[in-house]
Amino acid sequence: MKSFNPSESAAALAGITEVPTLCPYCGVGCALSYGVDADGTIHYARGRDGASNAERLCVKGRYGFDYAAHPQRLTKPLIRRESAYPRGPLSQFSQIDSSGPRKAGGIVDYTEVMPHFREASWEEALERIAEGFTRVRTNGGPHAMAGFGSAKGSNEEAYLFQKFMRTVIGTNNVDHCTRLCHASSVYALIEGIGSGAVTNVVRDIENAEVAILAGCNPTANHPVAASFMKQAAAAGTDLLAVNVRRPGIADYCSQYCQIKPGSDVAFYNAVMHVIIAEDLHDKAFIETRTEGFAELKAMVEEYPPAVGERLSGVPAEEIIAFARQLGQARSAMIFWGMGISQHVFGTDNARCLIALALLTGNIGRPGTGLHPLRGQNNVQGASDAGLIPMYYPGYQSVADAEVRKRFESLWGVDLPDTPGLTTAEITHAALEGDIRGLYCMGENPFLSDPDINRVREALASLDFLVVQDLFITETAEFADVILPASAFMEKCGTFTNTDRRVQKSQPVRQPPGEARQDWHILRDLAQRMGHDWNYPDESAVFDEFVKAAPLYANLSHTNIGETGRWYPCPHPDSQGERLLFADTFPIGRGRFVPAQLGTAPDLPDNDYPFILNTGRQLEHWHTGVMTRRSRALDAIAPKARVELHPDDARKLGVANEEWVELASRRGSVQVQALLTRDVAPGTLFLPMHFREAAANLLTSPALDPFGKIPEFKICAVAVNALSEVS
Amino acid sequence: MSDVSLTIDGVEVTVPEGTTIWEAAARYGIEIPVLCHDPRLEPVGVCRICAVDVGERTLPAACVRHVEAGMNVITANTEITAHRRILTELMLSDQPEQSRREATTGDDSLYALARELKVSDFPWPDAKSSSNPPRGQDDSSPVIAVDHQACILCDRCVRACDDIQHNDVITRTGKGHSVRIGFDLDVPMAESSCVSCGECVAVCPTGALTHQFLGETS
Structure with a gap:
């Protein structure tokens, strides 16, 4: 170049607006801006200085935004043609005994599936759904219906979906993918400390001397959180990874223990055995903040390091080194993922980690805490909003008559008094003939639930299935009615990340064609089924959710703003609480719940080695x-x-x-x-x-x-x- | 740590000891132009654009020089502007004809600086047309485009990869005029251990590391 004479400003910036919003993918909840033109085309993503990401993004957030504009987006309601009954799979892939096409890019083949549906007006589609739901309810009672909401939707959508199932349909059979994710962790946390959310945020790892990364693979699944873990390691935090499969972050760990599949309880019990035997436990914390230590001590006495080695495959000296490192640390955080929770003994695995934190006094101070790394961008929020069969919004039990009375007066209807079925139980009940109708909003159980052959039979056996999604999913092949819904980039709503931070999204584009906002669909269906739902906008839905769930007190769309706040939020001007339980737990004392090593149900033999x-x-x-x-x-x-x-x-x-x-x-x-x-x-x-x-x-x-x-x-x-x- | 008081462009400034001149100025709303520095990175002081006058024989780089009590800092005068202009022209002299950053995210800091300094014709030879071979491109990654010709060796990408994302993929390779950034042991980006987080693109001040065209599918 010999001279510089470009235009006054960069051509790329002409007509581009950067809209501050969030990443649609994982629970880290990165704040970002999309560079969008007047047509709603997203040109790039730029990291914002969010509390959980400090401008960082990963490959999905940075480059994975174009799905919303994919030409296969559904743009009109679809109704299954008469010729496509009896209900069954429509594509080659979904047939029984198919092991799938051996080709890359295997998304649902529209040319195979589309001919079995016809386009319909919203009026016809909604009327058919209202009739279908009513028919299932008339024939089998309200508990013959079930609903799967989604942790990809906003808090507002989760709140309305569970309210729809509970008040309009009249059943607690409502669940979502938290059941496939951290349900066991949440159970153990509520039992052990009285709260199902994290006690401290990811970035406080910078204050931890030691961090345990149990059954998680953060460089793949929570990449931006992993960057803060690696940064802490570079600054002196000792990372200790425990996993059956070497996670990428093991390269940055001071110790990596490769345990045998399903031996977590043995490993952690042996660690606790060493901590107690070497007098490294926090006696003051145990005395003042916990109960059940004697029972835990008796249990872990059965797991000396030699037994730990035999059961977990980790050499005894490594178990001892691990225990000493944790026991001697002044502060330690415990992170865990699906390697802990997705087991038939997932709750026991989580109980061990909670016990480990209580035993070493590592809750309630900077650099300490329990952090189940939440998967979906709003799996924390969807659970908080009551999208689970046993709790109303804010983890208030549906079986508690007092609570139920309060919700009956808030919602103005009588409510069912029995807890509903969970995701996998709903599949089972469908096979048994007890569940006859299913409403799926943004879930794809055909691929996400275990034993697809069984899910296939369950979906085929239903009397009425409605799927509301962006695309024709494998599950939608079985649907009576498919409704075109809105993508994250088209929504205004709040999303609660793994750190309990409630953040707001902004729409950057319009839903394509006749596709509608998910919460508008829910509202219209409720109205059509005789319920007077009138919410002027998303913030009004959020306000009602806050009224229902004291957990979210003092939050509103206005004060959440562009940067978000943590819950609990003690007053409207507070940023919310990063670190919880400095003095006490919601249940008073933390509970040690001892766990014995369990046996997995589907173990190898000569035929399946x-x-x-x-x-x-x-x-x-x-x-x-x-x-x-x-x-x-x-x-x-x-x-x-x-x-x-x-x-x-x-x-x-x-x-x-x-x-x-x-x-x-x-x-x-x-x-x-x-x-x-x-x-x-x-x-x-x-x-x-x-x-x-x-x-x-x-x-x-x-x-x-x-x-x-x-x-x-x-x-x-x-x-x-x-x-x-x- | 005690506080230090000094003057920047006539403004009385008090900041903690150990603060750099660049940070101190930024804290008081005084913007010192810079290419190789980003507040999220440890400063390295290689581009020298942020040079300021502190009354010494030479112009120190504000991004690395710590404040001293009683220091009198001038962030812009005729000499400093001439210095910045020559550096900018020299860097532009072997830039490609088109900046990929201008065409994608529009935030080419070198171009912005040249615009601000009203650079037009300059006397320096076009480095590409001399005996030096072009530095080449690497389009192996589906998401990140690498144009070594636009690289000013500021090391922002190296530090972002190592110190922000801790992926430790990017480094420097080569000697003399052929120095350029490399991935792992100098393999094409797509064959390296790069995880495509794009942090290097986010911090790059020129068209060296940019997003590949990702226009929405049609």
Whole structure:
């Protein structure tokens, strides 16, 4: 360049407005701005200085925003044609015994599915739904209906959805994907300390001497939170990872313990054994803040390090080193993920971590606390808003007559007095014939729930199914009516992140065609079914939610503003509480709940010699409905691969990228192998996002007895090379 | 830590000891132009655009120089502006004809500086047309475009990758005129351990690291 003579300002900026909003993906809840033009086309995302992200973003937030503008967005209500009954799967993939097409980019094939639906007016679609719901209720009573809301929707939408199911339909059968995520953690937390949310925020890890990363893979699933963990490690925090599969963050940890699948309780009991034996427990904290120590002590006495080693596979000296590091630390935080919660003994696993924090006095001070890393951007908020079968908004029990009376007067209707069914129980009840109608708002149980073959039968057996979503999902193939809904970028609403921070989104584009705001659909349906729902806007819905749930007291759309606030929020001008329980717990004293090592239901034998673990990967989101329609994310990670240890691969005669068949006692999939030492010999890892290698065809529907969460992490499989296929 | 009082452009300023001149000025609303520094990063003082006059023989870089009691800082005068202009012209002299940043997110800091300094023709030879070969591009990543020719070696991306996101992917490679940023052991970005977080794009002040075209699918 010899001279500089560009225009006055950059051409790219002409007509672009940066709208402050949030990332639609994970529970970290990064604040960002979208650069949007007048047509609502998003050109780029820029990180904002949010409380949880400090301008940082990850690949999904930075590059995964284009799904909202995908040409497959639903733009009109669809009604199933008469010829498409009896109800059943419509695409090749969804047929029984199909193991899926062996091709990348496997989203629902519209050319296969669309001919079985016809476009309809909103008037016709809503009328048909009102009739359908009424018919199910008349024939089978209100508890023959169930609803799945979504942790992808706003607090306002979650609140209205549960209110719709409880007041308009008259059942507590309402749940969402928290049941597949942290239901067991929430159960253990409410039991142990009286609150189901985190006690401290992620970024306070900078004040922790030690942080335990239990059964979580934050560099893939909470990447921006992981950046703060790695930053803390660089500044001197010792990270201790415990996992069956080596997480990326292990590179930054001072210790990584690779435990055997399902042995968490043995490992942590052995750690507690050492802490007590070496007198490293916080006796003052135990004395003044807890109860049940004697019972815990008696239980962990059975787990000396040698027993811990035998059960967990971690050498005794490593267990001792781990215990000393934690026991001697002046402050420690405990983070955990699905490796803890998604087990039939998930509640017991979480109980051990809570006990570990109580034992070492690591709650209520800077650099300490319990932090279950919440998955969806609004899984905390959706649970807070009562989108769960046993609680009204704010974790108020539906079985408590006093509470129920208060909600009856707030909502002006009689309410059912029995807790409802959870996600997996609803599938089961549908198979039993007890659930006849289902309303799915933004959930895709066909891919997200365990044992898809069973889910398929359950969906096919329903009398009436309504799916409200952005795209035709696998679940929508079974629907009577499909309603076109709104994407995150089209919504105004509040979303509560893993740190309990309530933040507000702003619409940057209009829903396409005749697609509508989810909360407008709920309002219109309620009105059509005889309920006088009149909310002028989202903030009025939020105000009613706050009135119903004292947990959110002092918050409003106005004071949340562009930067958000934490709950609990002691007064309207407060930023909210980052750190909870400095002096006492909501239940007074924290409870030690001792746990004995349990047995997984679906263990290997000669026919199914491997243990399959399922989970997520950095570039994709859950059932892939969004991320597989993002050009960038799909280009970076176009296909499923099963992680296989090289030693096992050699025995099986499988090379990297070669095809294998995985078969469990319930189903089979064909997928390419990725050889890596991240997984232990005898174990495999398959991401859940890819329908053409749907991990949940394999998984078992067994449930945790407390949290009712399925066992997604242990499932016996056989692996066979498919070398004839290229 | 005790406080230090000094004067910046005639304004009495009091800041904690150990504060840099750049930070102290920013705290009092005085903007000192800079390319290699970002408040989220440890300063390295390599671009020298933020040079200021503190009454010494040379012009120190405000982003790395700590405040001293009684210091009298001038952030802009004829000499400083001439210095910034020459540096800006030199950096522009081997920039590509088009800035990819101007065309994507529109926030090319080098272009903004050149506009502010009213740079037009300059006498320096076009570095690309001399005996130096072009530095090349790396379009292997589906999301991040790399144009080494636009890189001014400010190390912002290196520090963002190492110290903000802690992914430790970006570093420097080569010697002399061929120095450029590299990924892992100098492999194409898509083959490196890069996780595509885009933090390097967010901090890059020029068209060296930009978003690939991501226009919504049609």
